[in-house]
Amino acid sequence: MSQSAGHLIVAQLEAHRVRRVYAVPGESYLDVLDGLHDSPIETVVCRHEGGAGFMALTEGRLTGTPGVVMVTRGPGAANAMIAVHTAWQDATALVLFVGLIPVADRERDSFQEFSLTGWFGTTAKRVFVLDDPDRAGELVAEAMHLAASGRPGPVVIGLPEDVLVRQVEVARAPVRPVAGATPSPAEITMVAEQLAAAQRPLIVAGGDGWDDATGRTLMEWAATAGIPVATDWRAYDVVPHSAAYAGWLGYGRADTLAARLDDADLLLFLGCGRSDVLSDGFTRGFAQPTLLVLPDPSATMHAGRIDQHVLSTPGAFVAVLPTPESARGARTVDWMTELNTDQQRFATPHPDGGTGVDLGVAFEVLERLLPRERVVTYGAGNATIWGHRYLSHTQAHSLVAPRNGAMGLAVPSAVAASLIFPDRQAVAICGDGDFFMNAQEVSVAFAQGSTPLVVVVDNGIYGTIVQHQRAHYPGRASGTSMTNPDFAAWMRSFGGYGELVERTEDFESALASALASGLPALLHVRTDPETMPPPAGNTKPVAQS
Template identity: 70%
Template sequence: MPSLSAGHLIVRQLEEHGVARVYTVPGESFLDVLDGLHDSSIDTVVCRHEGGAGFMALAESRLTGTPGVAMVTRGPGAANAMIAVHTAWQDATPMVLFVGLIPLTDRGRGAFQEFSLEGWFGTTAKQVMVLDDERRAAETVAAAMRLAVSGRPGPVIIGLPEDVLVRTAGTGTVPLRAPADAEPASRALGELVSRLARAERPLLIVGGDGWTADDGGQLAAWAAAARIPVAADFRSYDAVPHLSPAWSGWLGYGRADTLAGRLDEADLLLFVGCARTDVLSDGYTRGLAAETLLVLQDPEAAGHAGRIDLHIPAAPAAFVAALPQPGAARGSRSGAWMEALAADQARYSVPAADGGTGVDLGTAFGLLEELLPENRILTYGAGNATIWGARYLSHHGAGSLVGPRNGAMGLAVPAAVAASLIHPGRRVVAVCGDGDFMMNAQELAVAAARKAAPLIIVADNGGYGTIVAHQRRHYPHRPSGTALDNPDFAGLIRSFGGHGERVEETADFGPALERALGSGRLALLHLITDPATMAPDTSNAAGTATGSTAGSTAPEPAAAGGNR
């Protein structure tokens, strides 16, 4: 076999890791890698903005379990990709970002687009690597892919100096090194089960990445048999199936006040795949005193607040595989506690009309729940519009949701495009506000070019709704810097050859949705909504949690997981 350049060997090593797609905005700084992709089995997805490329890579990771890979150029390209790196960092999602760099011979001279890779990404990546030695090309890629999924998962950055890429690097890839996957020790599992058996009001909270439909389904079934209600962390709603009798809703922005109250009542909390963070705990105000069991791959439990009585450093799959029979964890506990939480959530998830002018989103999302197939994939950006989807659209297995847990706007569209490429046979729906949609609407060009057919729902209230709600509370009658004057989004999608409709009345939504779903094309429904309706009322579930002060310290309804 002839020797390969470093750029070509990087591609070979990615193939060895089973990478199916790379998402890129091309740059002259990594031309040799692009040339290596020309004859590769890897699909090169050419994006329109580096932020969109990064978000697509993040979606790839969430939906496939393989670290998503993005490639961007130096300086401005790397700057544009930063939002996706920050999202992967805070969300603990594995990703590898390749960044083309200036030649080694020009380093430190203020050359065109020169910047400090470590300075930019050093605090938002697990590691920043620079390929200064072409002979280590394959080794560097293998190390990055392994590091991205080890411990607390996250993004890894690889800098590629332009002149190093074209140097002869060798002929062979390096063997894959599987990450250490600790299995729960029998002694620790025994203690966990004993603690669960003694608890009267336990609550299991699932979250994070790495779930499969089998893992989530098995854990939900085990919890139901052990009479333990199951809730999800913010934007992890798909970890377990919602049809489970143990399903109790989600915590974080938009959660039911009843569930927040139950968090205060619980005498034991079992976290699997996630930690007790500020969002989950309503700003470090709930569930801090309860006995706490933590099943988290990260041995440092980074980001976890409050007590830890037992920490099992294992991934969800390993924990689920090691679980004993549920009877041992049930003890003498009746099913009343679990049934009460499930009933709370059942009431909370029944679509209710919001009232007001324009399209009523409560009614609209109720119709979406009825008409979408069970294996749908939902993608979200950030902002108030996402709360209707989280509340009224159910999930039936892991790998059916991509959304930013860090509140980054602009993820919904690129994630939907990526999901449509990864799973062309499944219905993909992006839920966006008008502000969120315009953050990365340019990636619809990728969907059009690839004949991908996601459905984009844009709820248009003419403003950055989350900030409007905060302004109304803190600076009443003084709107400032939040109004949006929007174009015809339906016309935009038609310009890409897709199906687009503007919907101004609730009665028109159902027929429009049926036409969009039946079009077989990229589709968008532009819903004109009442600017006065900020988000569904989190306190409208019938009944309250006994003995709690449900809602007393809840985040403002407008804080829908977004920065706008």
């Protein structure tokens, strides 16, 4: 049957069971949009390419299927770059389609012309350009497979607008399954022997590709084996926060856990590597024998020694773990219990003081009132640290945050998360600077019927940068102040629920009203600009009333 190359692209995405594409429309890929008109794939129309890319990244993070985003030529591709960089550094599967100028217009400085490979060649796993319409299905199949294979990441496909409308007689390409490496019995025996011989082993879990069964099985196994499990930065949802949980490594981590990274006599990285963030800038955890479980043969973004590299996904590795007794040896549970006790103390909220809303108290309320079935999303900035520290995770796919520190992800991610999991409460935690990076995507929630809750922490400054200025240039704050509107009124202008909260004692009732509204909701929380995140060694609890 004859069809256009653009329609074949849509048919190929259907074969890969893509449920949603996130798009900012452009005249350069009209034929693909036309193919989506009659497709079961839902087209989520976004307001900015950066927001669309973050929504697609959220799809990839929460579903395990590469997220799909479509944008137009130069300016649209430029705006989408932030999501590609995030997917690259976060190792999250993403496929970006970029409409391009006609083939005959190349190399003539045509309207919105740019070099697709030049822009994305160092920040994507592969860059394709569809010059042969007969290969439309084949390239999509290859991109979807490549994005999810090995170390997941972004793949970019350029779509010249004149190629898209050409008729082809080619059928859809077969879907290529992602190969999963299974550890050999000999590898598992070696891992068990090294764990059994260690007195202070530590597992560090992270990355994508986890599910509830994998995380739960690992934590039950670790509790019996007496091995504490820490998580990489912004990967706190890969395991349930149970008896073996030791907290997270990276920005805002507990001083006690950072010290334990050096105290351990064996490190097992599962699904992630020893990165600069995790290791306090390549300063911790480098002397210990290291076991690495990653499907990436090149061990990208892992620094330092590797004594054994097992090519495996977390799920495949956990499925063939030896008996916990064989990995425990003569070790008691004291080491694991000490780390878990440290974490429980660290995660107990304490008041911060200052004017406005006390975030130490507010996040204790969030932890208590938010349903367990939730997805928490973050952008970047100091406001996120309270959430990292005080909000627990009991299931996989309950956290989306940019591990590359990109601002502007929280809002579009929460909108997408509410579409992906309509029965869960999606909650965006963002500062005032982060919120307005992609606040426009709130409109997508109303268009699509999703109901995220957005908590905007407003201190009128770029808090992270101010904190650095106070440390390195005291008394010389520069370029870090902001003037903000009434964010709650802004949300109400869409027809959502918005409330301004200026006192700590009003936060609980405001949160309860927002959750009960059944609408996209926003709490505008004003805080003291002098208050910085709680110290990494502070363990003073909130007084219970």
